[in-house]
Amino acid sequence: MKTTWKTALAGALALVLSAVMVPFGGEATAGMYDGKVITLIVPNSPSGRMTRYARLYAPYIAKYTGAKEVRVVNKKGGGGVKGTNFLWVQEPDGMTIAFTSVPTLILAQLSGSEAVQFDATKFVYLGRAATEPRVMVVGGNNEIKSIQDVMSLNRPFINPSQGTDEDFYTLAILADAIGFDLKIVTGYEGQADTGVAIIKGDGDGLLTSWAYTIPMVEAGDMRPILTIWEERHTDYPDVPTALEVVKAEKKDAVEAIINMLAMHRGFFGPPNMDPTATAELRKAISMASADPELQAKGKEQGLILLPSDGETEQKRIVQITKASQGLKPVLKAALDSIK
């Protein structure tokens, strides 16, 4: 009788426990993130594409780590530097990670920007969500019709610029590597301002993402003249890549910048991040990228995905650091040219 009573109690307890556990079950295995909140810093505008990618990924990272929530926090400012500085000093316990344009950070550091307090090579890279080719465009009515025209210009190529972002530095490297005289005019406010400036002829051209130029290229307001990518873009097979026109002795510089741009929209954590957390997050980000539901949502929202795993990105950063040391004088000269 006594045994029966105890058995009944244990049975009831098990039932209660299993009932309590059911909601917590699912695809995540028991791990260090169970029921915790991960903070995902996005050092960009809340309305920008970077934040939209972060918000797309956040619930799926939570799903595959078992975290209660992945909270997206925007820490905008200083071209992404402010939020990244914030991550640099966070506890490496894996509870705070970031998502932004990795090349912007590397280039800001290489240029010797006074605002940078981090070493981009020391971050722990967790995976890439997407990357897309950059393209050099000129105004539709501009006398310049090709990259050869830029190279034979008997005046500087005028670039209206918003300031020292990745396109500013990339264009400076390209000008040095391809061999044309560049005049960067800073002070423009936003893409609309720089876009209209080249359409009306105040400036010659600019560097931007392929997706951004599509409507203007289709309308004849802009003309693509160079692709900053490993191969020609299928939409515009006549537009050469930077590697095709670069001087032989400067090929390494262009390869370094293409490698850097390939890291584009990436997740990373503070230096010396907890190895268990690193492994769990890398796995979760890879699984999230492969999730058909996330992919469908990305497509629905016009967010192109081109994922890459954390280990690959970590190896890439080592290569970039080695190759990009030679870029420092060019980047510094670009900064000096606007002072």
Added chain:
Amino acid sequence: MLEAIVGGLTMLLTPQAVLFMFIGVVYGLMVGILPGLGGIVAMALLLPFAYGYETAAMLALLLGAHIATIWGSSVTGILFKVPGAAKSLALIFDGYPLTQQGHASRALGASATAALLGGILGAIFLAISIPIVRPVMLFLGPPEYLMMALWGLTIIATFSEGSLLKGLVAACIGVLIAFIGMDPVTATPRFTFGSIFLLDGVSFPVAMIGLFAVAEMMKLYVKGGSILDRDVTEERSTVLDGVRDAIRHWWLVARSSLLGVWIGVLPGIGASVGGIAAYAQAVQTSKTPERFGHGAIEGVIAPDATVGANEGGGLMPTLAFGIPGGESMAILLIAFVTMGVTPGPQMMTNHLDLVFAMMWIIVLANGMTTLIGLGISPYLARLPAMNANIMVPLVLSVCFIGAFATRGDIEDVIVAAIFGGIGYIMEKYNYSRANLVIGMVLAEMIERNLHISLTLHGDWFLFTRPITLTMFIFVIFTTALPFYRNWRRGRMVAASTGGRP
């Protein structure tokens, strides 16, 4: 074209689109009332929920929320001197004095009606202007934007009552504050003293919260009572008086709306400049400019009409070139792309009905906001009568939460408190806070455009570009006009009194 206009309206006449617009408007009003959060945040937070519905419903939700935040931001500016967003700044100059005088309902009514009329007129002006928008955008450039900013500076004289020198000092302090942070031209940190927080400069909404709202609460704490003047015991006017005011000043509304459309159309000029420019033209064209700053209803009508009309103008860079004119338009651009619509000039031919659907949304969402606004205004107008013991902690809490919400930095709360102290001292010693803010808003615009003009067009750009020169002459004329009027009035007074003082 008529077919597209009707087609655009028909797209919106579905239960889903109407419901989504209503949800967007109510949500936008709530977000707008909270200082620090504006239309961009409202749209960005809504975007993930907008997919998978009718095209018109999706646009109605997003644009409806954005439109409603405009009036939401005006409410706190008028009632508590807390501008909900940078673009509502100019509303506090006369809106708050009206509240103090017991005319809060009237100010809110005028504000809502002006925003509605501005939205409608803006959409009409825009529809008419579509063929000329592109050439005008290509015609005007940084030198002309510079002249617009200089014109905005002329308003400093209006707020320099008593001492022009004090007015200029306040404006110069504003300019210096605007220079804190990363120099937009040379990427050099200025006045940051090694602080990473200051690299991004002093947030304009945070400075405004401190300068006006926190300072006002400090003043109220010292004074006691309520924010209403001592002799005001009840509301002296109604919401309908405000509606009538806005309709009576139809010419001012029309002018301000036109200004709003074009400020929205031109990339590189923010809506906060628009509100100040609207205020400037209201003062400069008034026969009694001395009433401004003391509760002139025109000072509420002009900025609200401009900001209301500005939204339609902001669509234009997106439609004419496929370039988002601002962050809010970047969100709309994303929405278009997901709908499979390529933004740009081809939209005018392939999806003209969608273009007009957006214009209808601006009109209808403005109408809905105004109806709700007029309905709740009498209740909102009672809030300023609250005693200081309740009001001060309540408003200060909202202010500091708003300051934090702006960028998510605790340092912004400290900045708001510091600016509160600065505002209190300025008020006590008769230095115009409005001038400080005008200096802050226009400094960066002047700096950017002066630099670009000099680099691209040379040192003599003023004389080599006829439009720039014409605008410069106009700036000089409008600056001199009030001084000339004062001088003539002085002479007339002297003549009528036979030269006696």
